[in-house]
Amino acid sequence: MAVLVLAEHDNNSLKPATLNAVAAAAALGSDIHILVAGANARPAAEAAAKVKGIAKVLLAEDAALAHPLAEDLAPLIVKLAPSYSHVLAPATTAGKNVMPRVAALLDVAQISDIVSVISPDTFVRPIYAGNALATVQSKDKIKIITVRGTAFPAAEAAGGSAAIESVPAGGSSGLSSFKGAELSKSERPELTAARIVISGGRGMQSGDNFPMLEKIADKLHGAVGASRAAVDAGFVPNDYQVGQTGKIVAPDLYIAVGISGAIQHLAGMKDSKVIVAINKDEEAPIFQIADYGIVGDLFKLVPELEAELDKQLK
């Protein structure tokens, strides 16, 4: 039986997290189909058809799916699911919203946020903010899975030539409607896909000081993140949050500025390849996991870092 991956997209293109979910699907060893559900979403379906290793793209288009609501999207996936052994989605807010609804309608468990595929029925997933890893086995006939993107290298976005097949969408359930969105606009790479991330915490003192980090992010073509403390204090919007309940990132370089390193924050970034910590408190727990720590006043050190990078990158 083939496996189905739910694409995350904006109707025009695929979101990077889809490629990580495809990589997890590839580890199952079956044919992979991608479902693109949206409105006027053919460009996204065409992008999906080019992903390496995809056997077929299913395209479901309906005005009700322009901003996919779980109430409308879940019945569509439920209808398709019996032809598949597994249905996977990226563990993004969209995937987390819809997949448990699908699982319950199918009367099966969901395996959340997998970080490894041991066999087609056995997976590893973090629990307790990543302080433990559970190996779980599912006996359900269909496995509903969300995939932690940072744990799987992205599938190649080019090289495939899958057929696109239209499937009927179900229309609106009438239970809910989309009213609007305030999305952060940024020229920087997406936090979860960036190669370099620089994050600020409570030590930043104010949102007015975040441009200091933005300048460094721009020099390194990186993204800017934050700890929960910085988001709760209103320094930056919620979508900056890195941690157990925010975004999970694993860039090549993570620079934590004025972040003490609560376990809930570490849960979101401790798989980064190289971690740098800048903090005035030398006892801060962040230093225990940092590859390079530097103790001092961030308001002096961050501008110094900017100047030094200028020299280095010249």
Next chain:
Amino acid sequence: MKVLVAVKRVIDYNVKIRVKADKTGVETANVKMSMNPFDEIGVEEAVRLKEKNVATEVVAVSLGPQACQETIRTALAMGADRGIHVLSDQELQPLAVAKLLKAVIEKEKPELVILGKQAIDDDCNQTGQMLAALLGWSQGTFASKLALADGKATVTREVDGGLETVELKLPSIVTTDLRLNEPRYASLPNIMKAKKKPIEQLTPDALGVDVAPRLATLKVEEPAKRQGGKKVATIAELVDKLHNEARVI
């Protein structure tokens, strides 16, 4: 409007987790337990709705061993009116919890059910969505703002790109995100008062729900430890190391 809130007893968020030597789970003996932080936010939201005369009654439900009654008492001390405890010493996975809550909801008939978006023990983030599915209700997950009017709930949701607003037909399921509110501390008089509030006890059998786990946990292990702790003295040294040693810039 009756509001039902689900509350889970979990290892306190400040406790350092220790994996058992036999790899069957994490150590819970003699460990401080608390209400799941997201559920506290749910209780707070429900109590605020009652204080604004939007909610008429707030019912707190917990599922699990006898000790869950402490968690229900915490909710009652925060301002919930009464509790329901579904007693079970078996492991309850999200699908089973959703089925049990559905059975309770069919008895209680609330118009709004608030749950935490995830429990900080299993980090599943499933139960609210599953419950909405089983009931055929609308769902407003990861809520940072909730408004009720004219038989509808307007929910602002925290999503990856920022914020999104949806309108939900009631009855509805709402799951809380961190910034929905700041939960209160229960005052001593309210803690005393909570001791007299009623808690009804039910069982999965009485509710006619099969709670058999669907996922078998084969083992629980500690993640690989990071080798950190190195310090550098100057920014120049840092940039040099990042360039020449770690080779990430």
